[in-house]
Amino acid sequence: MKTKTLIAAIFFSGLIYAQETPKKDTATTKNIEAVTLTKQVFKKQSDRFVYDVAASPVAKGNTAFNLLKQTPLVSSTDDKTLKIIGKNNAVIFINGRKTNMDAESLTQFLKNTPAENIQKIEVITLPGSEYQVESSDGIINIVLKKKMTDGLNGNMRMGNSQSYYNSSYAGVSLNYRKDKLGISSNINTSQNIQEQYYILRNGNDKSSNQSEGRVSDPNKNLGGYLNIDYQLNDNSNLALTYNSWANRSYGSTSNLFNTVKSINDKGEQATSYNYTKNVENSRSYNNSLNLNYEWKTDTLGSKLNLNAAYLNYKRFQNADNITYNSSLNQNLGYKMVQITQSTPQVINNFSFLGDYIKKFKNDFTVSVGGNYNKTKTDNDTKSTTSIFDKNENLAELFDNDGNRIDNPKNNPNHFIYDENIYGFYLTMEKKFSEKFSGKIGSRYEITNSVGKSDNADFSNIERNYNNLLPYVSLNYAINDKNNISYAFSSRMRRPSFWELNPVKNILTDVNYTQNNPFVKASSVYTNEFTYMFKNSYFFIVNHSLSKDVITQVPLQREVVKNGVTTKELRYIRTNFGDRQEMSAMLGMQKSFFKQYLTSNFNIGVQRNVNNGFLNTDPLTGDVFPDYVNKIKSNSLLIQTNNTVRLDKNKTWFLGVNYWYVDNQQIEIGYLKSLMSLDFNVKKVWNDWTFALEIYDILKTNKVVITDQQDNGNFNYINQNQYNQSVNFSITYNFGNKKVQKIRDISSADKDIKNRTR
Template structure:
């Protein structure tokens, strides 16, 4: 069912949306006896923004996901993905290491990670050559708090959420250190049902179709991680990271009432789709670090393994009916088995050499080998005999092998207190083979990419700073998207995956101005060449979403923002507003898999949309134990590859009470029920397509968190993961 709910998946892939630190403090000497400290809560460093949340009231009793939504430049419109400056999906790093889990598992982890464990959030909107990320993806690096010095601490959290149905989650974390050994662990569980309502309309000059009804997806998640760090000597460390997540989604269902109008008249039918699926995501990473001198030079080496397994069985039935939805009889039934198995092996090595205090050279590389196995079975029911027959045109056993070898080199130089620069390049060789075993069809690709990067920073004076960054990246399709399978919502409305999808090239530019580390202006531009996405093609009553390389996309952003305390710290406001211009150009009229011809789908449109995001935390008590949170976002209409997204917004309110080691949070999300996705498109030839998706985002939630153990802290080193972008591509 999770693959069936494709309009929301489209949105998730396309939509956009105090404190203490270790930075230098500014001293203002008013007299010999008095020194005033000014803390830099949000600041721009060489290649990233740093949001220091270690002791922020907003971090008490929250989750990692909730805390990220309070960070400047970070947003989410669907509670399933995170964006930076409204661009694509952000890649999550923890302590400098990429999370190996897929997007769904990472978000589940963040929603159950106690925010008390987080010290800083680093927002890297234009990643350098040393990072393994793709396309427009930015990086959110979560730096956890230091671990206890010879002791134990931890926390437990329980949450109850009510939207259309009641949902629960619980999590616990435990940290331990003794001499040279440090251990960090967590365990989480959730019982969470996603409910949606759809109204789908599409048509041509002769055909008209309306599908409406609910989609329900009950899901149970069990996961956790174990990090073990051991100091071999003062200069050598070894670490083992284990991550695991299991998802069980049995009993997912959809029921859509379809009204079909043709020149011959109007008919009615009901489509019922039932799905059982389970997925397992397990990874291991072994890391070794050697400090080679006292200046900070070091060698990092890692090896990693990822095993992802998903098994899904679905049955799709269509019944003839009348306008009153009375069922007359079964007209069609088919069933599918859609397993996916991914094994990935990665090795990575980096060397950082500080030649002088102001001059650093970094070099490294990685190699990854990934194998996927998708044995798809599609069977149609013979209504006369009652037996199922294999549909060989839609069944396939598709295997895919991919090898990526990469190397990078960067140079960073501080020329003066006012000016610094960092330049580098990344080389990637991709060698891939896709084979459909049933037909012996083979698709081979081998291509090289040189990906330059540059950033420049200028500090005009203590209050004013400027920075500019440029990067180029490669955007590869997910492993599921290249598996040639159809995913049905109704018999005439479905997704067609495509093994012929090619990687896209992406170019990013960003100019930033900051004033007093509280006010900022950001201008950015992103160009996607030969962008790959899902395109709706229509032929009569059939609507087929084709995954393919469609055309070029330009995004131009201009944001102004503020992150500042007012009224002696009573109010903390994190607000940004701006405009985004999207330009989409493309043309498609042929299914690249079947060669079927459709009415042309043309997109040549430019829109300018307004965006506002404001997160506010108000202290209600002089004891700093009661807070009110008021958060709001608004996005006006904007063009996407599949049509025009209509305005969308949400108002969230929360009340937070701190009592000793306990924190209680009551919050209401989407108070006015305005977070509803509506996409509409009308072609010049009269073809039209619209999607109305209500996700029941209005909900109320109560969470309770208890912190325990030793509060004395000692740093546990940051670990560089061996993974490339592999795991972010396991999702469907």
């Protein structure tokens, strides 16, 4: 299902015409290999870790996405998203500029980009003030190789994956350069059915609900991008970037068998059964356009960058949710409740970004810039609830005073949200000596927003707040083998636009999720200390404090319907207290046995300290029994990626990857341990690469969350996403391998894109 329901609450709380190939110069190749053996593959520089891909055998015949998964400090638990260990999210930059793509098309882009095009990967765990990132996000900067020959090259990739259902994907990428003109394009398509199995329980020893069943979500995707870059003169460039992504999900279904234990008007406990069937159709479109101008003002590297962007996002969604009376054997009876919903969303954004970097001869750099974002979201939600008697006739309903209530009940909600963000930053960076360097900076942000609705409970909501966000980073190279660094960062985490839209997503007639226009931005403060030894071993200590954490909170209470007391559960999107995360991570990136084995290993511990309390629905004012999470937990984290070269000619590779996340307390309960063991075999044959990948071999990547409150209420979530899969792919690289990649341009609307997800 496409609605942001339990998945957001469960897992993301706390825890990708051909020309002849030029002949190789044998002597030159031998010289390069000789240098590679002594070159530093992984090292710490100023505010970032640098992974020199060109000096590593892992890149051979790989894709950019798979290479990133094997980069130190980077992980992926679903083969769709990338995370920096200890961070909420990894924001992808290319050549120092954020990619102008949404999440799904970015993944396809990375999975269709040959790793041989990459020179190095930079992992920035705490970005400076010049970067526009949210919360505790880190940055992965991909630096592409510089090649000067004109011409055309590209690659084609197709693959098939077998999980619960079969899925397929294909893509074509082209790069062209002629004199001052560079063009890069990609088109990709995929088709899959996402299958999940849920077991949901909530209640207490008197009354409770259990819902169990399948959720099937078929998807068809088509996307791509076009980048046009023109060199106006030796010092300036003009570029235009267009990105498009479309998704269609028709016939998504959820079928949940519900067991209801309740207390009748005689005080007797009874058990009843019903069955909820939900059918949903949705489609979405994401189109954006960005114009960039870059002017190099001197020979030291000073430059001016200007960006103007427009983003249009549309999503149309209709759902029909029907609950039937049922027997224990799931024999369906009469229709009890029918809820129909239409939840469209349209987002329009105009953005401007400008920054100037001034470099001085004494290794001193000053960066100054600003940004402006204007966003308008239009959410015209319509919902109708109909209640039926045993003969499937519309039932008569009365309130507590005996007044008749219309049945069916219409719940329209037209919510319009306007937001303006102004940002300014200043950073200063100085290299004091060959050993010592530092950076200091600050970002000042002004946010003005207005939410208007035809719902009387939240008809007009205004938000006006200013934030000063300081940053500092220090780096000291003790000697050739030892390096230490410290950084402090402060950031904001604004709610996504879908989180602000006050719409209900129905699971059953007594179980739903509720978004919240009153959610305010949260603040995150992070300290990080790093020690690195011999450019192969590292130790990182991190402390992060989040204020007004944004999450989904499960509120439940007893309600009386037709003389029967049952449990009602609402997952409310809201601010939920504070959270501290403390971690210590020990890692290694090293090659053994003359580079026949390349190993990346991380092991660490994390301590979570939660401090959250909620007992009132912020939209309706309904009072619930207290939901409290003031629990601390300690957990173990392990990740290892290993690549074994099986032959002398570097054409056969074996990959063995494993990750483990220990039990830990998150905002909505106790998350049980997760882990996954993956294998892959790869064959490189001239310009062809064949890969066979097996994920979650042991079927251990399943989400289970338990919560027990002091007042007797419990909540249980068991979610199986069928992560075990077998994937086979074929990639063909063609054309002139000396083509220069064009500049990848940052979009002025980059932060807004992240908030549409």
